[in-house]
Each structure stands twice: as structure tokens, then as C-alpha cells.
Amino acid sequence: MAKIKIEDLDKIAEDVRRKMNIREGAGRVKITVHMGTCGIAAGARTIMNTFLNLIELQNIKDVIVTTSGCAGLCSREPMATVEVVGQAPVKYADLNEERAKKIFEDHVMKGRYVEECVLSIGSERIQ
Amino acid sequence: MEDLSLHILDIAENSINANAKNIEISLIEEKEKDLLTLVISDDGIGMTKDFAQDVTNPFQTTRMTRKVGLGLAFLEEATKSANGKLTIESTPNIGTKITATFQLSHIDRKPIGNIAETIVMLIAGNPDVDIKYNHCVDELQFIFDTKDIREIYPNIPINLVNVLSFIRKYISENINLKK
Ligand SMILES: Nc1ncnc2c1ncn2[C@@H]1O[C@H](COP(=O)(O)OP(=O)(O)OP(=O)(O)O)[C@@H](O)[C@H]1O
Ligand SMILES: [Mg+2]
Numbered sequence: 001m002a003k004i005k006i007e008d009l010d011k012i013a014e015d016v017r018r019k020m021n022i023r024e025g026a027g028r029v030k031i032t033v034h035m036g037t038c039g040i041a042a043g044a045r046t047i048m049n050t051f052l053n054l055i056e057l058q059n060i061k062d063v064i065v066t067t068s069g070c071a072g073l074c075s076r077e078p079m080a081t082v083e084v085v086g087q088a089p090v091k092y093a094d095l096n097e098e099r100a101k102k103i104f105e106d107h108v109m110k111g112r113y114v115e116e117c118v119l120s121i122g123s124e125r126i127q
Numbered sequence: 128m129e130d131l132s133l134h135i136l137d138i139a140e141n142s143i144n145a146n147a148k149n150i151e152i153s154l155i156e157e158k159e160k161d162l163l164t165l166v167i168s169d170d171g172i173g174m175t176k177d178f179a180q181d182v183t184n185p186f187q188t189t190r191m192t193r194k195v196g197l198g199l200a201f202l203e204e205a206t207k208s209a210n211g212k213l214t215i216e217s218t219p220n221i222g223t224k225i226t227a228t229f230q231l232s233h234i235d236r237k238p239i240g241n242i243a244e245t246i247v248m249l250i251a252g253n254p255d256v257d258i259k260y261n262h263c264v265d266e267l268q269f270i271f272d273t274k275d276i277r278e279i280y281p282n283i284p285i286n287l288v289n290v291l292s293f294i295r296k297y298i299s300e301n302i303n304l305k306k
Contacts, residue, residue: 003300003301004293004296004297004300004301005297006275006276006279006297007279008293008297009276009279009280009283009290009293012283012289012290012293013280013283015289016283016287016289016290017282017283033252035136035137035140035252036140036190037137037196037197037198037201038197040128040133040136040137040140041128041133041137041201045133045136045244045245045248048248048251048252049244049247049248052247052251052288052291052292055288056288056289056292060288065251065288066251066252066286067248067251067252067253068252069140069144069190070190
């Protein structure tokens with residue numbers, strides 16, 4: 001079987017061009033996965049991939065995933081922050097793949113916090 | 128860290144924190160020499176000679192949230208347990224080059240791991256940074272460069288989920304260099 005080539009991006013590029021005309025809501029939700037050595041060692045990359053795969057599978061257009069430096073709370077990594085436009089950012093800790101999925105389904109898609117993983121809301125610390 | 132791809136992600140994060148605009152990663156497997164060489168270089172703010180000299184000491188860090196920096200110390204440890212070493216070359220305002228060597232066949236040499244996921248994560252988090260990845264197995268070579276994608280598709284944001292997924296697939300299919 002022939003291997004995939006850079007030119008195979010053509011189809012995706014064509015798709016993107018067509019859809020960009022429709023002007024999508026650029027980012028209703030922003031997810032930030034925290035990095036730093038502790039975050040990476042604890043599994044930040046898996047968390048990131050989980051979010052990216054869900055977005056792709058469900059063909060979602062208004063969720064942005066990005067990364068940031070370490071948040072300083074190494075023992076609670078992996079961590080991620082979910083920010084719905086117009087709402088206080090929610091910081092989640094002790095993530096694993098399953099929890100990331102739940103946060104995606106409940107918080108990102110339906111606006112309900114996943115309380116058992118919440119570390120802080122806005123600037124206020126809970127624990 | 129479980130494997131080298133996670134170390135690469137971590138060391139490249141240092142480059143990002145140093146405001147690099149270009150990061151080059153290369154992984155070279157030489158069976159004859161029984162040698163695996165990892166080089167990560169960037170055009171970030173660099174370090175002074177004094178700072179760089181002692182940078183694998185965990186207490187040498189400029190981070191604000193914690194008093195120790197572990198990334199380079201961990202990588203050095205990984206090289207040493209596989210009969211290799213870590214070399215750091217850095218010039219303020221020019222950039223930094225980190226070279227890690229390993230005995231390829233050493234029983235404690237960490238596996239390479241998932242390079243495609245590491246590159247995708249770096250691009251997703253830093254879409255304005257150019258990342259070049261070069262993988263050689265003896266005389267065979269694979270190169271991936273975000274600049275190529277930007278050149279062919281100037282109007283497509285490189286961090287779109289579909290594009291990232293393409294890149295992940297592209298790298299994982301082409302990285303297995305075999306005769
Ligand atoms: N590519 C680079 N360019 C400039 N400075 C660097 C680079 N890599 C490392 N440094 C400097 O060396 C210090 C130590 O790096 P190291 O990765 O060991 O720990 P850290 O990044 O501070 O913290 P951690 O990796 O544990 O999250 C950094 O704080 C930074 O000041
Ligand atoms: Mg670091």
C-alpha cells in the first residue's frame with residue numbers, strides 16, 4: 001500500500017476552504033492542557049490526544065485545544081483548564097483518559113462542571 | 128519519563144519557554160556505531176555559559192512556580208543509564224543545542240516512543256513555531272517540516288484538528304524506516 005504523502009492534505013485543505021466561507025464561531029470553548037516536566041511525566045500528552053480525538057470524531061468546530069507551561073502543582077498533574085466564553089475558567093486536576101472524556105462530554109459539550117475533578121474555579125482555590 | 132518521545136516533548140517545551148520560533152529535532156540511529164543520537168536545537172533566548180554549565184543541576188532553573196527544574200536532569204540520567212551523555216551548547220540571543228547520546232543496543236536505553244504524538248502536541252500548543260523533525264536509520268532518512276505544510280497550504284491553520292490528525296498519521300506511517 002502506498003504511504004500517505006503531504007499532498008494527501010489536499011482533500012482536507014479543500015474541505016477547510018469550503019467551510020471557512022461559512023464563518024464558524026471561532027472558539028466557544030478553550031481547553032488548555034498544562035505541560036512542564038511533571039505534567040508530561042504524569043500523562044499530559046495522553047490528555048491532549050484524548051481531547052483532540054474527541055473533537056475530530058464528533059466533528060466539532062468551536063473548541064480550541066492548546067497547551068501552557070506548568071501550573072506549579074506537580075502532585076496534581078495532569079491538569080487542564082476549561083474556559084467557556086463568558087464563564088469563569090475551571091481548572092481540573094488528577095486527570096486520566098476517562099476523566100478527560102467526562103469533562104469533554106459534560107463540561108465542554110453541555111456546560112456542566114465535573115465536580116469531582118475540579119481544582120479551582122476562576123482564581124479561587126477549592127482545596 | 129517512559130520513553131524518548133516524552134523527553135523530546137519536554138526538552139522542546141524548554142525551547143518554547145525560551146521564545147524559540149524554530150525548533151529542530153533529530154534522531155539518528157547508527158547500527159554500526161551502536162549509537163543513537165538525539166539533537167534538539169532552537170533559536171530561543173539561550174543561556175549564559177555559567178548558567179548552561181550547571182543546568183542539569185535541578186536547582187538551576189528560571190521557572191517561577193517551583194524551585195527545581197527537572198527536564199534536563201532527567202534526560203541526562205536517561206543518557207547515563209544507557210552509556211551515553213548529554214551535551215549542552217548555548218549562546219545568549221542565538222539559541223541552544225541539546226545533544227543526548229545513547230548506546231543503541233543498551234538494555235536500559237529507553238524506547239523511542241510515539242514521535243507523531245509529540246510533534247502533534249507541540250504544533251497544537253504552538254502553531255506559530257516551526258518544527259522540523261529529522262529521523263535517520265543508517266542511510267535512510269525521513270524529514271517532516273511544518274514549513275513545508277505552510278508553504279503548500281498557506282491559508283490553512285496548521286493547528287486545525289483535521290490537519291493535526293493528518294500530521295499524526297503522516298508521521299507515524301513514514302517514520303518506520305526500513306530497507
Ligand atoms: N532551550 C533553552 N533555551 C534557554 N534556556 C533553557 C533552555 N532549556 C533550558 N533552559 C534553562 O534551563 C533551566 C532548566 O531547564 P529544565 O528543563 O531542566 O527545568 P525547567 O524547565 O526549569 O523545569 P521543568 O523542566 O522541571 O518543568 C530552565 O529553567 C531554563 O532557564
Ligand atoms: Mg523543562
